[in-house]
Amino acid sequence: MNWLKRLGGGSLTLYTILFFAFIYAPIAVIVVYSFNSDPVNMMKWSGFTFDWYKQIFGFTNASSEAALYIESTDQLLAAIKNSFIVAAFTTTIATLIGTSTALAIYRYNFFGKRFYRVLMFTPMLMPDIVLGIALLIFFVGIGMPLGIGSIIIGHCTFLISYVFIVVSTRLAGMDRTLENASADLGANEWATFRKVVLPQVMPGVIGGALLAFIISMDDLVITYFISGVGTQTLPLFIFGMLRRGIKPEVNAIAVMMLLFSFTIAAVGLYLRSRKK
Amino acid sequence: MHDKIISLDNATKRFSLPEGGKINALDAIDLEVSRNEFLTLLGPSGCGKTTLLHVISGFVQLDEGQILIDGVDMGETPPHNRPVNTVFQNYALFPHMSVGENVGYALEIAHTPKPERIKRVGEALELVGLGGYADRMPRQLSGGQQQRVALARAIIARPKLLLLDEPLSALDRNLRQSMQIELKNLQAELGISFIFVTHDQEEALTMSNRVAVLNGGVIQQIDTPLNTYNYPANSFVASFVGASNLFEGKASRDGERIHIATEHNEVIEARARKDQHINGGKVTAMLRPEQFSLADGDENRAEIDVTIDQIVFLGSAYELLGKTTGGSEIKAIISAARQSRLAEVERTKTARLSYDPNAVHLIPGTGDVQ
Numbered sequence: 001m002n003w004l005k006r007l008g009g010g011s012l013t014l015y016t017i018l019f020f021a022f023i024y025a026p027i028a029v030i031v032v033y034s035f036n037s038d039p040v041n042m043m044k045w046s047g048f049t050f051d052w053y054k055q056i057f058g059f060t061n062a063s064s065e066a067a068l069y070i071e072s073t074d075q076l077l078a079a080i081k082n083s084f085i086v087a088a089f090t091t092t093i094a095t096l097i098g099t100s101t102a103l104a105i106y107r108y109n110f111f112g113k114r115f116y117r118v119l120m121f122t123p124m125l126m127p128d129i130v131l132g133i134a135l136l137i138f139f140v141g142i143g144m145p146l147g148i149g150s151i152i153i154g155h156c157t158f159l160i161s162y163v164f165i166v167v168s169t170r171l172a173g174m175d176r177t178l179e180n181a182s183a184d185l186g187a188n189e190w191a192t193f194r195k196v197v198l199p200q201v202m203p204g205v206i207g208g209a210l211l212a213f214i215i216s217m218d219d220l221v222i223t224y225f226i227s228g229v230g231t232q233t234l235p236l237f238i239f240g241m242l243r244r245g246i247k248p249e250v251n252a253i254a255v256m257m258l259l260f261s262f263t264i265a266a267v268g269l270y271l272r273s274r275k276k
Numbered sequence: 277m278h279d280k281i282i283s284l285d286n287a288t289k290r291f292s293l294p295e296g297g298k299i300n301a302l303d304a305i306d307l308e309v310s311r312n313e314f315l316t317l318l319g320p321s322g323c324g325k326t327t328l329l330h331v332i333s334g335f336v337q338l339d340e341g342q343i344l345i346d347g348v349d350m351g352e353t354p355p356h357n358r359p360v361n362t363v364f365q366n367y368a369l370f371p372h373m374s375v376g377e378n379v380g381y382a383l384e385i386a387h388t389p390k391p392e393r394i395k396r397v398g399e400a401l402e403l404v405g406l407g408g409y410a411d412r413m414p415r416q417l418s419g420g421q422q423q424r425v426a427l428a429r430a431i432i433a434r435p436k437l438l439l440l441d442e443p444l445s446a447l448d449r450n451l452r453q454s455m456q457i458e459l460k461n462l463q464a465e466l467g468i469s470f471i472f473v474t475h476d477q478e479e480a481l482t483m484s485n486r487v488a489v490l491n492g493g494v495i496q497q498i499d500t501p502l503n504t505y506n507y508p509a510n511s512f513v514a515s516f517v518g519a520s521n522l523f524e525g526k527a528s529r530d531g532e533r534i535h536i537a538t539e540h541n542e543v544i545e546a547r548a549r550k551d552q553h554i555n556g557g558k559v560t561a562m563l564r565p566e567q568f569s570l571a572d573g574d575e576n577r578a579e580i581d582v583t584i585d586q587i588v589f590l591g592s593a594y595e596l597l598g599k600t601t602g603g604s605e606i607k608a609i610i611s612a613a614r615q616s617r618l619a620e621v622e623r624t625k626t627a628r629l630s631y632d633p634n635a636v637h638l639i640p641g642t643g644d645v646q
Contacts (some may be wrong), residue, residue: 179367
């Protein structure tokens with residue numbers, strides 16, 4: 001029986017390793033090949049280089065071989081800038097509206113509350129492509145020019161849901177007698193909100209905001225429909241590059257986006273651990 | 277200064293039932309608590325004791341009746357403006373604040389200057405035996421310590437009245453017993469009135485000046501622990517406060533002697549008390565288990581034959597569970613000092629028990645009293 005047990009344990013370990021390999025191997029490949037000097041065949045290793053990273057930031061002189069593959073660095077930087085502007089505005093708006101909605105639903109009973117809650121969930125479940133087309137038709141219909149403004153509004157429509165859900169979950173785990181205790185000790189509703197409810201719900205708010213920021217930075221499908229001509233975000237820029245073949249700089253950009261996401265997540269986890 | 281710290285007059289609260297209709301959570305409650313009194317609200321779950329507490333703290337509004345705290349009508353006053361503080365059942369400590377911040381919360385809200393706040397937090401923590409714990413977080417403390425923090429937090433603002441909602445129910449037996457004594461001492465030291473809610477009758481009897489027994493939203497009896505135990509007002513109180521043997525029957529009076537004939541054909545002997553006017557009709561006779569002893573021919577004691585089903589060793593005593601010849605259930609507690617006779621009882625499965633007719637408490641009416 002002992003060997004059977006060992007076999008069982010062994011195969012479980014193997015399965016676990018394979019499972020994680022399946023998930024992370026493609027990402028590892030991107031990271032490794034972002035340092036590959038072969039510009040044509042991505043799957044052939046021909047030496048280590050920082051060229052692709054240099055190119056992205058325009059540090060390579062145009063005469064080098066790699067320059068043949070350069071997209072416009074200015075365009076890339078403009079796309080990154082747009083993405084940050086959109087994400088910053090979207091995160092602020094979605095966090096404010098999503099949090100206050102969650103608080104209102106937690107705090108008050110009103111007619112149609114359950115239906116209202118469902119309405120708050122729905123945008124998240126809506127297929128991106130449907131939402132994208134719908135937004136496009138809407139913006140064109142009301143005569144709103146497409147650009148950064150329309151992208152921000154578009155992102156808000158579904159990111160409010162995300163923040164709402166994260167904050168609601170946090171609120172659901174909160175002990176209501178704490179509010180009674182606060183009132184009992186002389187605090188009015190505003191003081192109770194400021195000193196008891198808000199500090200406890202804060203990790204949820206921060207978590208929701210970080211999630212909204214990352215999703216906004218990352219969104220392609222919806223942004224594709226409502227960005228109009230001339231406004232590019234980072235995902236749109238990469239998508240545009242891919243249409244003309246997979247270029248090695250894509251790997252480098254992907255690695256940097258990955259690093260950025262990890263940093264945001266790490267900051268979120270750090271803040272959370274400090275609060276707790 | 278009013279000599280009554282709180283008075284409730286005809287306090288009534290109805291809740292709607294999910295299946296329709298209404299239930300009286302509180303049914304015309306009249307209650308007064310004196311300054312410096314320790315009152316316990318005792319009753320089973322759902323008897324209305326927590327609702328009553330919430331009415332006093334302001335979380336529940338009365339449908340009818342009036343509530344005065346220190347002579348002031350509190351009907352329209354929200355919880356945060358009432359001179360009352362509460363120790364909650366689950367302690368309700370703020371998890372994101374340190375022990376010191378928790379205890380000082382009421383002072384911070386009242387904008388007490390920081391130096392004074394720190395001084396008083398220190399004093400309050402000393403008082404509950406947690407000096408030096410101010411910088412800990414609540415989750416780092418044991419249940420008993422959290423309990424003390426909740427207590428310190430509730431008394432720091434020197435309320436006129438402290439409400440305690442089953443604060444000891446989550447503690448283990450030993451800790452609970454030492455906290456009972458500490459609470460009683462603390463109450464005497466602080467000189468503020470306590471209203472203590474519990475479903476544990478032992479707790480109620482140990483600590484209180486008076487006990488109010490609640491059931492079905494109605495106060496069944498409000499009296500000293502001794503009177504509540506010895507002279508319960510009805511059979512609910514008799515069976516809820518301590519163990520009891522109840523015999524329902526028809527009373528017949530012969531001078532000082534009263535005989536109660538039950539439908540199981542037992543006859544219980546009792547003596548008339550001056551304050552009771554029982555001449556006949558239906559009564560319930562109550563005997564506590566410890567009022568029985570093994571019969572030894574004493575003429576002043578009445579006797580009753582019992583078949584024994586079970587003998588339970590309790591340490592200092594034995595509990596005898598059995599039935600009378602007529603079939604009424606009997607519970608008796610016999611001192612373990614009577615070893616030899618208990619051995620005989622165990623062998624024969626029968627016993628002749630005796631009791632003092634003067635000790636039999638008579639409750640007018642039948643056991644159907646709510």
